[in-house]
Amino acid sequence: MLEHLPPLFHVWAYLQTQPLLGLTATLCVWELAVWVDARAGHSAVTNPTVLAIVILATLLVVTHTSYAAYFTGAVYIHFLLGPATVALAVPMFDHWQAIRRNFLPIIVSLTAGSVVAAGSAMLIAMAFGAPRVLVISLGPKSVTTAIAMGVSQALGGQPALTAVFVLLTGMFGTVVCTGALRAARVHDWRAQGLAAGTAAHGLATARMLGLNQAAGAFGGLAIGLNGMVTSIALPLLVALMGL
């Protein structure tokens, strides 16, 4: 039995340098996560993205595989984030009439909420003495992951940290959005959707879409708009805070 181990180790060592393993593992774990999420009735805690990340991270730790080795394969999926970000223009175009009709209210409400969310997160982290890289990585956490990671990298944050913060924000926002908005006496569905999309991107928007069509549409619109507003406002905010 033991004499078979060296060749196996050799195969394992070889696979670690190749893209095949990381790519295959990512797709298989994703399929598994989607299946679990469907079985659990799409609850907020079984979001397939979060599940897949937890499973893959656990696999890497257990098998002592470095993230760099995993990423040689996963990079092929990661690369598609760029064109997918550009593709957000299509759903935004679909909302173009709604944007034009309420342009000023949307821009004012969204920019105010966006700056307050990013600014308060960074100020709280600074008050606790968090390092600069963490504070900056927190800034774009309300934005959809593809844009948030780009903004984080451009400002000197850590995109992987930002990805985690975006997910945590989305999960928390999904759970509290309806309750918090009701408590603040926000009754208009369009306003609720815009708030959910601005503060907690696609995860909270998916929840809104399940409740009301107009709320879902305004949520989708807020995801794209907040991505653009944050990429412009956050560099100014970071400079203003002396980071």
Add this chain to the structure above:
Amino acid sequence: MVRALAILLICQLVGTVVQEGTGLPIPGPVFGLLLLLAWLVWRGGPAAPLRGTSEGLLRYLGLLFVPAGVGVVTEFQILRDNALALIIAIPVSTVLGLVVTGVLMNFFLRRADA
């Protein structure tokens, strides 16, 4: 589909060239998004293949985040060291963002309807 993918990549490429050329801290793909949106508004909408490819990509957006998210394995230390700050910063800022956006938009819409 290949042409649609080429259009998305050209927008991203132009966006990246603008970003690198101007040194602005705005991600290239966001410039690309703006560019494509302007083009769609001017053209009056996307052709069927571009819509199909875009919606296909966006349907799997959740999968595309996974490789970067797994990068958390390299960040356990900084997360543990700042756990308290994060446990307060993320919920408080998220609720503030929700309420500020919602209350303002609700106010504007009610005034517009009145």
